[in-house]
Amino acid sequence: MLDSNEKSGIRDLAYKLLVNSRPWDAVRSVEELRREAEELPVGLRRFMAEARVKEEPLIAVANLPVSEDLPPTPESWQEAHRNEAGLLEEVVLLLCASLLGDPFGWAGSQGGRLVHDVCPSRGMEESLTNASSRAALNLHTEDVFHSCRGDYVSLLCLRNPDRVGTTISRIAAPDRLRELTALWDDRFRFFPDDAHFADSAEVDLDGRRFEWGPVLFGPKDDPYLRIDPDFTRPEPGDDQAERSLRACEAHLADAAERIVLEPGEALFVDNYRVVHGRETFTPRYDGTDRWLKRTNLIRDIRRAYIHQRSRSRVLS
Numbered sequence: 001m002l003d004s005n006e007k008s009g010i011r012d013l014a015y016k017l018l019v020n021s022r023p024w025d026a027v028r029s030v031e032e033l034r035r036e037a038e039e040l041p042v043g044l045r046r047f048m049a050e051a052r053v054k055e056e057p058l059i060a061v062a063n064l065p066v067s068e069d070l071p072p073t074p075e076s077w078q079e080a081h082r083n084e085a086g087l088l089e090e091v092v093l094l095l096c097a098s099l100l101g102d103p104f105g106w107a108g109s110q111g112g113r114l115v116h117d118v119c120p121s122r123g124m125e126e127s128l129t130n131a132s133s134r135a136a137l138n139l140h141t142e143d144v145f146h147s148c149r150g151d152y153v154s155l156l157c158l159r160n161p162d163r164v165g166t167t168i169s170r171i172a173a174p175d176r177l178r179e180l181t182a183l184w185d186d187r188f189r190f191f192p193d194d195a196h197f198a199d200s201a202e203v204d205l206d207g208r209r210f211e212w213g214p215v216l217f218g219p220k221d222d223p224y225l226r227i228d229p230d231f232t233r234p235e236p237g238d239d240q241a242e243r244s245l246r247a248c249e250a251h252l253a254d255a256a257e258r259i260v261l262e263p264g265e266a267l268f269v270d271n272y273r274v275v276h277g278r279e280t281f282t283p284r285y286d287g288t289d290r291w292l293k294r295t296n297l298i299r300d301i302r303r304a305y306i307h308q309r310s311r312s313r314v315l316s
């Protein structure tokens with residue numbers, strides 16, 4: 001929890017960066033943001049450094065600045081982008097996030113933007129994207145399909161008047177999964193989610209490029225996790241893998257908790273240790289809807305450069 005001096009210091013820093021970087025382009029400014037993050041309050045920097053080395057599953061920072069004259073919640077990310085809605089908050093998120101990792105984007109997701117707007121959109125209410133509302137987002141690893149998926153999903157809340165919960169879960173008792181050895185094998189196909197098919201979500205899974213891999217990997221006693229029930233499929237006929245996958249999902253469902261983000265609160269979700277999702281809600285579409293800014297962070301951007309074969313933070 002930041003105190004009021006720290007909060008206003010962060011506001012001033014973000015504001016200064018923004019006025020010196022017009023027109024705003026997060027990709028162009030990201031290196032400067034990392035440098036300027038050294039001006040953030042020392043308590044925050046130490047807190048984030050410690051959380052990073054300890055691989056804390058969830059890192060919460062409260063009392064970040066949000067503009068008093070925040071514009072109405074946009075009805076889509078495109079509208080947010082066009083109107084540059086919530087730029088100060090975008091810079092605040094990027095500053096804090098860059099203490100943990102390197103922000104990056106996906107060419108096919110929200111137009112390659114580094115910072116996404118999470119707000120309910122008309123026509124998307126039941127979709128499997130973060131523009132949904134009436135349908136829940138199941139607990140998932142972000143961008144499960146890709147070996148360069150983020151190490152963290154960073155969320156900064158601008159508005160959440162109906163106290164809609166973000167759901168989170170992790171492997172609470174690794175021992176209970178010990179028998180499910182299939183989870184450690186490359187017996188699972190991970191498909192891109194619908195957010196990567198902006199205008200063509202009707203492309204069925206079979207038409208999407210996927211990666212093979214395990215659901216559990218890394219430290220045996222406290223494994224990393226890769227799972228998204230909607231986009232993870234064993235090979236047809238591999239009943240053991242299928243059963244193990246369902247058991248793992250049930251384990252995660254049992255351990256699920258909800259976190260209600262408040263305006264000015266940021267949550268950094270370790271995407272290797274924690275799955276996240278969202279409860280259902282009724283969209284308002286009156287400018288007062290729930291609104292988050294979100295960015296993906298990778299701990300070593302070189303993983304992305306190697307995949308991309310170029311120094312680009314926007315992966316395709």
Ligand SMILES: O=C(O)CCC(=O)C(=O)O
Pocket residue numbers: 118130137142153155165166167276277278292294
């Ligand atoms: O809206 C939320 O709380 C999380 C949505 C989500 O899964 C995401 O943006 O990746």
Ligand SMILES: [Fe+2]
Pocket residue numbers: 130140141142153276277
């Ligand atoms: Fe997500």
